[in-house]
Amino acid sequence: MKPGMMLLWPWRRLLRWWAGVVLVLVLTAPPIFGYGADPLTPQGIRQEFALLSARLRQTPNDVTVLNSLGILYARAGQLNDAILLWNRALTINPRYIHLYNNLGSALKAQGRVEEAVRVYQAGLAITPSFWIYYNLGLLEKDRGRYREAAHYFRECLRQNPRFEAAAQRLEDLGYVLASQQAAQGIPYKPPTDLEALSLTMLERMEGEEGGGEGAEPRPAGAPSDTRRPWRAAGGADLPVTMTVETCAAYLEKMAQGAPTRLVALTFDDGPHPSITPRLLDLLQAHGAKGTFFVLGSRAESYPELLERMVREGHEVGNHSWSHKSLVRLGPATARADLQRAAATIEACTNQPCRLVRPPYGHTNAEIRAMIHRSGWAHIMWDADSRDWQLSDANQMLARTLRKTSPGAVLLFHDIHPGVLRVLPVLLPALRQCGYRFVTVSELLRLQGSRS
Numbered sequence: 001m002k003p004g005m006m007l008l009w010p011w012r013r014l015l016r017w018w019a020g021v022v023l024v025l026v027l028t029a030p031p032i033f034g035y036g037a038d039p040l041t042p043q044g045i046r047q048e049f050a051l052l053s054a055r056l057r058q059t060p061n062d063v064t065v066l067n068s069l070g071i072l073y074a075r076a077g078q079l080n081d082a083i084l085l086w087n088r089a090l091t092i093n094p095r096y097i098h099l100y101n102n103l104g105s106a107l108k109a110q111g112r113v114e115e116a117v118r119v120y121q122a123g124l125a126i127t128p129s130f131w132i133y134y135n136l137g138l139l140e141k142d143r144g145r146y147r148e149a150a151h152y153f154r155e156c157l158r159q160n161p162r163f164e165a166a167a168q169r170l171e172d173l174g175y176v177l178a179s180q181q182a183a184q185g186i187p188y189k190p191p192t193d194l195e196a197l198s199l200t201m202l203e204r205m206e207g208e209e210g211g212g213e214g215a216e217p218r219p220a221g222a223p224s225d226t227r228r229p230w231r232a233a234g235g236a237d238l239p240v241t242m243t244v245e246t247c248a249a250y251l252e253k254m255a256q257g258a259p260t261r262l263v264a265l266t267f268d269d270g271p272h273p274s275i276t277p278r279l280l281d282l283l284q285a286h287g288a289k290g291t292f293f294v295l296g297s298r299a300e301s302y303p304e305l306l307e308r309m310v311r312e313g314h315e316v317g318n319h320s321w322s323h324k325s326l327v328r329l330g331p332a333t334a335r336a337d338l339q340r341a342a343a344t345i346e347a348c349t350n351q352p353c354r355l356v357r358p359p360y361g362h363t364n365a366e367i368r369a370m371i372h373r374s375g376w377a378h379i380m381w382d383a384d385s386r387d388w389q390l391s392d393a394n395q396m397l398a399r400t401l402r403k404t405s406p407g408a409v410l411l412f413h414d415i416h417p418g419v420l421r422v423l424p425v426l427l428p429a430l431r432q433c434g435y436r437f438v439t440v441s442e443l444l445r446l447q448g449s450r451s
């Protein structure tokens, strides 16, 4: 875009966006005052919250205070409240750049990726912030768009050549900087060794903890290899390049010689009219059993798929009726929502439905207690494929493998097609490594309670 265009283009869109924000705020009335944090929120956050709330009462339009309060909400896990606050602050001072960065990151954390991109770009239209470029780079990398990610990391370095995290990310993507100055100019080298990609990706991920934002330090003792190969461009249709043998060797390492090897495959958010039947075919072809945490509302639409699940030896669990956060609903409403779903599921399967998986994994002590009181089991997971977020099946596979050891519960979603590309490699690899596929209830029985 030409510099002159910068003055014209974003403003109209931004104005429209602000109008939307104001409307949303009027309709939802942000809960700033007298809104206690979750009881599990650490004491330090609550004290800081009280201080900032007091300051806000004196100066309700102080954008820095609103921004800090939003950060506290986000740290306490109340992303919706953080988003409301930052939106409100933007209506007061739309040039306060940190708001765009924080808002974008919160939206991204909620899986609202396209909205996050729009917010980041609105921020960049105001100030070319290196932080925003960096976060956009992370976002694109996470969804497998490595070429775009590299572009943003380079823009980040153009703004701040000493920002090492961006240089490291660029290097991870296989771009070799000719020198520090190179960041400000053109010279960079695209990746070459795509063959070695898959194994390198796994090795690299071993050093990561949790993934997502934040600095990812180089694993201790790892050489400073600036020629690390990486995929240059990603996309939804890229084939899985990791072989069954590679995966099985990795799983063997993770199993550390354990004699009993059980794994529970779980699939959330379905059933889906086209993906779930193909998934069931795939599981049947590999002789694998799984557990489907279905939504009551979707079960009602596709009862025949639940019947098929049970007929073919799979287990059906409860993933709520509406897929709202149980924590936000509160124990009483959450229980009613879960009971409605359980009744529908049980009507389809003709079996009791004992397992509950909270949507988004949002849970707390109260919800856990309510689930146990209701005679259900509270089920989370060990390995998250992130198939709802990533587009590159290699990454989904790598994420899953690095958390898979005997007794693990694996998480997929049968409303996204990624699972259909991952399982044809993962299932034979698990079997080759001596794993037996069990339902979650079988796993609980065989391992003792872990809910």
Ligand SMILES: [Zn+2]
Residues within 6 Å of the ligand: 268, 269, 319, 323, 359, 360
């Ligand atoms: Zn879900």
